[in-house]
Amino acid sequence: MKCNIGKTDRIIRVILGVCVIAVGVYYQSWWGAVGIIPILTAAIGWCPAYVPFGISSCKIKK
Structure with missing residues (x-):
């Protein structure tokens, strides 16, 4: 699970x-x-509803 919540x-x-x-x-x-x-999705930093749509509010670290 990759972080997708900023x-x-x-x-x-x-x-x-x-x-x-x-x-x-x-x-x-x-x-x-x-x-x-x-609250749980915020705690783990991953939202399963974002996955099918490819949404991510995390800042990408380069």
Whole structure:
């Protein structure tokens, strides 16, 4: 697995994940568990949804 998530993308994913979890807790819904997905992808630095499209937000080091 090659890194395909950059620093800004990771920060956005963590914030989005925390917000989804918070909304799920507020409304007492299990859908808040979906917030774990962006947090995990940010933690490992790889997003499987980017692979088929060849997307990468990582800066290429030369």
